């Protein structure tokens with residue numbers, strides 16, 4: 001088996017006396033899809049935020065591409081270029097959809113022509129082909145969620161972290177989004193990690209499921 005792309009070793013995060021997450025060891029291998037399931041408050045979002053380097057655990061070690069993640073800004077910046085989190089509630093800027101998608105690409109210094117083609121492609125992928133000029137504040141909850149997903153896809157991340165991306169998406173669109181997420185593992189050097197409350201989704205996606213309970217987790221290998 002290849003080397004893990006991302007590992008967490010003995011990672012612990014508390015809020016006050018409450019242990020939000022305690023991971024013994026988790027390895028994420030390239031070319032694979034992972035789902036996170038478990039009750040409210042069991043630690044799924046906490047894990048995703050730690051992997052996105054948005055939240056610092058007080059204990060433990062993250063290893064990305066074989067290198068221990070330290071506090072060094074240059075290393076963190078490089079990892080953040082490759083790791084993208086789509087939050088549980090989609091935050092869009094007060095601008096049109098195109099600008100929302102263009103922002104990250106500009107930060108990544110992608111030239112204007114390529115920005116336009118990638119944005120058109122990502123909007124088509126989430127089924128919002130004609131939405132580029134729509135204002136973010138005029139979108140429905142599910143449309144916002146799909147734009148937030150497109151905004152992540154457009155960056156072509158190596159690690160795509162998704163926090164309940166289907167929560168307010170209507171059932172007809174779910175197969176489209178599931179196919180899109182399945183597409184991530186066709187690229188052999190990327191991973192997608194998705195929190196979900198849909199207990200059928202791990203099987204439908206052919207994902208390896210990580211089951212959470214009170215901040216502890218157990219990985220359930222799939223064939």
Ligand SMILES: Nc1ncnc2c1ncn2[C@@H]1O[C@H](COP(=O)(O)OP(=O)(O)OP(=O)(O)O)[C@@H](O)[C@H]1O
Pocket residue numbers: 015018019020021038039040041042043044045046047088212
């Ligand atoms: N900012 C915070 N301050 C204090 N406690 C927090 C904070 N964020 C999360 N927690 C606590 O950490 C625990 C894990 O929360 P987390 O958001 O990771 O759960 P989750 O599995 O994502 O739940 P859900 O399915 O509801 O999204 C919960 O007990 C939660 O109350």
Ligand SMILES: [Mg+2]
Pocket residue numbers: 044045046088163195
């Ligand atoms: Mg959550």
